[in-house]
Amino acid sequence: MAISGKSAAVSHVGKIRANNQDSGYAGRHLFLVADGMGGHAGGDVASAIALKRIIEADKSYASAQDAEFALQTALLAANTMLAETVFDHAELTGMGTTVSALARVGDQMALAHIGDSRIYLYRDGLLEQISADHTFVQRLVDSGRITQEEAAVHPRRSVLMRVLGDVDSSPEIDTTILDTRPGDRWLICSDGLSSYVSDDKIAATLGNFPGTKDATNRLVRESLDQGAPDNVTVVLVDVGDGPDSSSNPPQTVGSAALPLTYEADSARRALRLPTLLLHPLKSAQHEDSHFEPESEEYLDELILEDKRRALRRRITWLVGILLIIAAIVVALLFVYRWTQTHYYVGANGETVAIFQGVQQDLGPISLHSVYQQTSIKLEDLTPYTRSTIEDTISADNLDDARAIIQRLADSTDG
Structure with a gap:
């Protein structure tokens, strides 16, 4: 597979949403995806503000540790900017964004991540998820309450525990440094891809399409073929033998590529997160499924709701099994009575x-x-x-x- 040290970024609004709340960036040294949330409460604004602040860190660094610190600092600065924006524009209350970012320094990658966008590494034909989802269901998986298979279909799988926004003044950012080598393909994507295209399909696409741009376009196409109900954004970085900077000019896609506007109309009325969190289907103004709990009280409510759901599922299975047993018994009785007529x-x-x-x-x-x-x-x-x-x-x-x-x-x- 020919790797040329190139990068590419693609973003698509999807087949259902009216606007693109994702933002993506493929720069010289920095690459990131931001998935905004808040629907008409400002998801597109949140991802654009965060990206425009973080890409100021797209520069050469003396060490991967310096790049790691710069990414963490940039994400926290973007969080502050979002809080200040909400203070000045109350109609944007509740907006937030995930961020997954990479900075290449020589043969190392510095990573910074918050939310449920994902960072993958494709190496030697194998795909590995590098980032951890900061979601409610992932916390349930980590605590052993549900399996990964159950998490994939859990009704609360999009509830986020950590994001950038106006909720936490100092959110916890996951950072790390990993080695990279020529031939590696680093993929950053919003959940518009990872939620609808399997890891096996992603790996097959990265293996079959050596061209950076071709691979990103194909991944977006795979999501569209699944119906693409969400925005989908893909940034792909191919590591070559040359310098640690991309040979492509910087590219911004999604909402950050458009002029930043604040629409103070009825569609951008402030929406309180607790109401949206507990009654997402009843909030007609909201068109996204990402929410951020404001306190442990709401987390406890979600856990109790999950326990009730699990109990209902067990009762349903038990009733189903009892009905099957009853049907078998009735059938046996019918057969026995029939034999006694002979x-x-x-x-x-x-x-x-x-x-x-x-x-x-x-x-x-x-x-x-x-x-x-x-x-x-x-x-x-x-x-x-x-x-x-x-x-x-x-x-x-x-x-x-x-x-x-x-x-x-x-x-x-x-």
Whole structure:
């Protein structure tokens, strides 16, 4: 695979949303994705403000540690700018944004991350998620309350525990430094990609499309093919043998590529987060699914809600299992009653008897019993007749069985 040390950024509004609240940037040394939230309360504004502040850190650094510190400082500065913007524009209350950023310094990458946008590393045909999702369901997974499979379909999977915005004046930023080498492909994306395109499909795309721009376009196309209900933004960085800066000119995509405006109309009325958090489907003004809890009280409420949901799921499964068992029991009873309408003549020890039921057994359950014992002895019958009785003779009904017994009795009398 030919790697040229290039980068590319693509952002698409998706097939459902009216505006793009994502922002992406592929610069000389810095690469990032910001996924805004708040719907008409300013998600597009939040991601644009954060990106424009953070890209001031797109410069050469003496060490990866310096780059790591610069990224952390830039994210905290962007958080302050968002809080100040909300103070000046109350209609934007509740806006926030995720940020996932990379800064390349030589053969190392400095990372800074908050929220649920993701950073992946594709190396030697394998895709690895580097960042950790700061979501409510990920906290449940980490605590062992639910599995990763359950998290993927959890109704609260988009609830964020950490974002940049006007909620926390000093949010916790994940930072780290990792080694990189020629041939590595670093992918940053919003959840518009990771929530709808599997890791296996992402890895296959990165493996099949060596061109940086081609790969980013294909990843966005994969999301669109899944319906793309959310904005999708992809930034791809291919590490080459050359300098630690990208050979492409800086590129900004998404809401940050447009003029920054503050619309003080009825569509941007302030929305309180607790109401949105607990009743997201009832808030007609809000078109996003990302929320930030304002206190532990709301986190506790979410945990209680999750427990209630788990209890309802267990009750549903239990009722379903009981109904299946009841159906099996009814079917067995029906089959048993049907067998008891049949009769046959056979040997019961050394004599002949009429049996009710059928010759077969259902496991340990016998489907036949002696209905009438006769005084006809097997030794009094001809060898052929005795063999026939031992093999049993089926009767159409009870009267037919009695007629067979009468013929046997007549033959012995004769």
